Amino acid sequence: MSVRVGIVGPGGIAGRHADALAEAGAVLAAVAGPDREQATAFAEAHATPGHGPPAVHATAGDLFAHPGLDAVVIASPHAYHAAQAEAALRAGLHTLCEIPVALSLGEAESLARTAARTGRRLAVAHTLRHCAPYLAVRELVEAGELRVTHVVARTLMMRQRDLGMEGRPRDWGDDVLWHHGAHTVDAALWFLGAESARERGGDASGAVVVRGARGEPWQGSGKPMDVAAVLRAPGGGLATIALSYHSRLAVRDLTIIAEDRTLHLSGGALRDHDGVLVDRGDGDRMEREGLARQDRDFVTAITRGRRPACTVDDVLPAMRVLDGLARNAP
Structure with missing residues (x-):
């Protein structure tokens, strides 16, 4: 049925x-x-x-x-x-x-x-957890073939007007920290193999917000439109996060650095120094495919009585970091 x-x-x-x-x-x-x-x-x-x-x-x-x-x-x-x-x-x-x-x-x-x-x-x-280039990186991490030491993640875009993804005006304001910050921080921690995370002052088993800062609230929205943070994962790996809703040049990429290899993920393509590893076209196509994979997994999990691939428990590490930034970052 x-x-x-x-x-x-x-x-x-x-x-x-x-x-x-x-x-x-x-x-x-x-x-x-x-x-x-x-x-x-x-x-x-x-x-x-x-x-x-x-x-x-x-x-x-x-x-x-x-x-x-x-x-x-x-x-x-x-x-x-x-x-x-x-x-x-x-x-x-x-x-x-x-x-x-x-x-x-x-x-x-x-x-x-x-x-x-x-x-x-x-x-x-x-949804990024279900996108082909991101899955390819995670598979390397899980196989022990990529020991990530640093992830540099940038999500920069223009969101000074409250427009939905189809370009229609909406009656609520977006939030760079909790929306695109959630995507970006979660992806970085996922690549670092961080299974738990803590804000500053957490125990040694969790990722730590080493330093974070938010821009001044923008008069157009009443919210900070820029965020920067550095995280340390349990294994010692670092993540450098840059977020902005003021950028007139759209940038959404991650540079994944290991001692013996560097990967770059931008749009729907994953590259290393030898060339393209995965290419799903532009970012919109990649995310549409990822959303389809995500929703199919949700339906299959229900019919088979199993756990979905990404549950609320899985994203608590990112939520701890975001919460720490929201409460403590100047």
């Missing part, structure tokens, strides 16, 4: 999830959003063939009570993620939550406890 899924927040990323879930054999059974016209148009556009348009609900709570649902995707604005994921788990639904899963370490740890207590899966859309 097909997995029946609901989507909360019918925006740009939700459309990609709807398409990916359909490819994975799931049925879109319900959609929730405060703008009924938008939610209805989304439901009609993404109806699963042979099943008719999904039901439309005004609130996430109404959707969680929809009869026959197995799972839900949380694709609402960031500030709602933790509360909605908590409610979905308590309603007995397996949950895939868009990044960030929460806006504090405490919320993320609470969600991990709720998932364990309810026996429901809480996957988190750290």
Whole structure:
């Protein structure tokens, strides 16, 4: 029997999830959003063939009570993620939550406890973990063929206007630390093999924020638009992180340095000094493929009763670092 899924927040990323879930054999059974016209148009556009348009609900709570649902995707604005994921788990639904899963370490740890207590899966859309070039690096790390000493990660872009991924204005503001910082910090720690992380003052087993700083709050958003940090992983490896929503030149890359090899990941391509190792075209194509792989893994995990590839427990190391930066970085 097909997995029946609901989507909360019918925006740009939700459309990609709807398409990916359909490819994975799931049925879109319900959609929730405060703008009924938008939610209805989304439901009609993404109806699963042979099943008719999904039901439309005004609130996430109404959707969680929809009869026959197995799972839900949380694709609402960031500030709602933790509360909605908590409610979905308590309603007995397996949950895939868009990044960030929460806006504090405490919320993320609470969600991990709720998932364990309810026996429901809480996957988190750290989509880079499912992208081919990133998987190739991680496979080298896990095989012991790449002992990473330093990751230099840059995510720089222009986000001075609140536009969604499809270029449409939205009524909520993005956050460079909790959104793209979550992607970037998690990827760096993953490559360093950091299975746990602590902010400054944590024990010796965890990655440490050696130094971090945030820019002054920008008058256009009231939030810092620039972040810099240096992390140390349990094995001694370093990560240097640079984030910006002010950059008029878009840069998203990672340089992965080992004693005997250096890799560079930019867009959809992974290179070393001998040439291209993986090439999935531009970054958008790579991320679309990664999202499809991620959502397929989520559906398969439900049908087979196994753990998804990336759960809330897996991203707690990055959440600890982000929380430390949010609370302690000047």
